[in-house]
Amino acid sequence: SQTIHQWPATLVQPVGSPLSLECTVEGTSNPNLYWYRQAAGRGLQLLFYSVGIGQISSEVPQNLSASRPQDRQFILSSKKLLLSDSGFYLCAWSATGGTDTQYFGPGTRLTVL
Amino acid sequence: KQEVTQIPAALSVPEGENLVLNCSFTDSAIYNLQWFRQDPGKGLTSLLLIQSSQREQTSGRLNASLDKSSGRSTLYIAASQPGDSATYLCAVGLSNDMRFGAGTRLTVKP
Numbered sequence: 001s002q003t004i005h006q007w008p009a010t011l012v013q014p015v016g017s018p019l020s021l022e023c024t025v026e027g028t029s030n031p032n033l034y035w036y037r038q039a040a041g042r043g044l045q046l047l048f049y050s051v052g053i054g055q056i057s058s059e060v061p062q063n064l065s066a067s068r069p070q071d072r073q074f075i076l077s078s079k080k081l082l083l084s085d086s087g088f089y090l091c092a093w094s095a096t097g098g099t100d101t102q103y104f105g106p107g108t109r110l111t112v113l
Numbered sequence: 114k115q116e117v118t119q120i121p122a123a124l125s126v127p128e129g130e131n132l133v134l135n136c137s138f139t140d141s142a143i144y145n146l147q148w149f150r151q152d153p154g155k156g157l158t159s160l161l162l163i164q165s166s167q168r169e170q171t172s173g174r175l176n177a178s179l180d181k182s183s184g185r186s187t188l189y190i191a192a193s194q195p196g197d198s199a200t201y202l203c204a205v206g207l208s209n210d211m212r213f214g215a216g217t218r219l220t221v222k223p
Contacts, residue, residue: 034210043117043202043215044157051209059210090156101147102211104156
């Protein structure tokens with residue numbers, strides 16, 4: 001069976017510090033991978049998606065970047081965090097694009113102070 | 114641009130009631146529509162996936178319908194239980210990603 005992991009579960013970082021959130025998927029190959037951010041009381045905002053190693057698409061201009069160094073690894077990064085980067089970050093995978101369901105990880109709660 | 118709206122934003126009902134959650138979307142060119150459940154501080158769990166060619170899907174006490182032409186979907190929960198308390202999100206599937214509504218926060222009181 002497939003599983004998706006995210007870490008850390010929670011993170012408190014000062015403004016201006018770097019960020020690295022990691023997501024890994026097990027039990028499948030060549031998945032589509034996604035990073036979402038969920039602000040309090042709002043829906044999920046798609047940040048990045050990847051259809052293969054080294055292939056990253058960005059949905060919104062922002063202070064964040066994403067990388068996919070391995071088939072089942074997806075990393076969300078920032079060189080300098082802003083207060084507005086606070087939120088709940090969710091990683092997801094799907095077998096294909098929009099025709100398939102997405103499976104979500106447990107999320108990372110990021111607080112920037 | 115595809116926009117997804119969920120009404121109501123919050124709903125509180127007594128245990129045992131049947132209830133309906135609503136989702137609307139602005140562009141009918143979707144691959145599918147999916148309903149998720151999210152418990153506080155947790156990730157999303159898929160409940161039902163309706164492909165664009167389908168009209169409804171059922172799983173246990175849950176029934177989801179899709180009217181693509183009118184841009185609407187409903188999630189029907191029968192005989193609600195306190196364990197159903199959570200936020201319910203709908204999302205429309207596009208070519209490479211999904212667009213989510215803001216969710217309906219459901220509270221079922223014992």
